[in-house]
Amino acid sequence: MSPSRRSVLAASALGLGMATVARAGRPTSNAARFSLKFAPHDGSFVSRGDVIEQIAFAADQGFTAWEDNEAVSRPPAQIDAMAKALRQRGMTMGVLVASMPKWSQFRPLLGADDGAEREAMLADLGPAIEVAKRLDAKWLTVVTGFMDPKVPIDLQTARIIELMRRAGDVAAQHNVVLVMEPLNTITNHPNIFMRTIPQGYMIAKGANSPGVKVLADLYHAQIQAGNLIPTLQSCWDEIGYIQFGDNPGRLEPGTGEINYKTIVGWLRKRGYAGVIGMEHGNSLDGRAGEDRLIAAYREIDAA
Known part of the structure; x- marks a missing residue:
């Protein structure tokens, strides 16, 4: 999401299955569909081409969701093309960003005495919600400065x-639902306001709105506090969206210290049917990295 965050989200692609038949007007694939809604993003399969070609490739590999932090800044024609591609493939659109800090300026200060930045944040919602509607998206990311x-x-x-x-x-x-994302201050985002899932839980409880939940990015949560499953358990009723990324490195599951097999098993027991954003880069460059990415998610999906 920050420049450094976006730079880490570049990757590539070969895959496991190729599209073969069409059923009810929707292309299908030899690759089995993932049982959970893991959502790649623009850059996960960059060797396949532009974002539309990456969506098609992801669907051919069995992915059933997609997310795009950059959606609001895309040209309208590209947004509509993405929406069409996702509908044709029966894919769920995950988060897009509604409000993001100006990282180089360390703004906004949403808790400041001056309320101008709070009003500006509210003004950002309208355009983002319109893009969400065009993409059939339900969740919009908010970082609280x-x-x-x-x-x-x-x-x-x-x-x-x-x-x-x-x-x-x-x-x-x-x-739609605004999902507030706690970020870590230790590795990536010094002085950010919302730092932990419980802090997000407190603000969501205080807001007391069906339109406000917490985005649990487990990469950030592991760095800042750890204790992932008990934290998810305690805060579950205010968690609206989940993202994966291993630590250290913010790469695919299996490259770091987080036991994503156990987390997937726990999410299944909870009956979680929402999107799981693949908010990370690939550990290898090129198509080898994309092969490894797909294999990593096959492994945890089978757990």
Whole structure:
């Protein structure tokens, strides 16, 4: 999501199956469909071509979801082409970004005494929601800015709860959900405001809106606090979306310390049927990296 984050999300592609037949007007594949809605993104299979060709390739490998942090900045014609490709393949659209900090400026300060940046964040929602509608998307990512060193944390928290209540009212009117993403301060995002899933849980509870939930990015959660499954268990009723990425390196499952097989098993027991964003890069360049990416998800899907 930040420039460094986006640079790590570049990869490539060969795959396991090729499209063969069409049933009910929808292309299918020799590759078995994943049982969970793992969602690659633009860059996961970059050797296959542009984002439309990557969607087609992902579907041919059995993926049933997609996510795109950059959707709001794309040309309208490309957004419509993506929507068409996803519908034809029966794929669920995952998150797109509604509100993201200006990383180089360490803004916004959403808990500041001056409310201008809170109003600007609310103004960002309209265009993002319109793009979400065109893509049949339900979830929009929100990052709640940076800490203001001049304002007590309790005041900042109260102001952000009120902001998210207002934002949730807007989202609920359009049947979408804003998922607030806690980020780690240790490796990637110093001085970010929302740092842990429980902190997001507190703000979601305070906002008390069906339009506000928490995005549990397990890469960030592992760095900042660990204890992933108990944390998910405690905060489950306010978690609206999940993203995977191993640590260290923010690469595919199996490259680091997180036991994603166990996490997948736990999610199955919970009956989780939502999207799981593949918010990470590939450990190898080129098509070898894309092969490894697919194999990593086959392994945890079979757990």
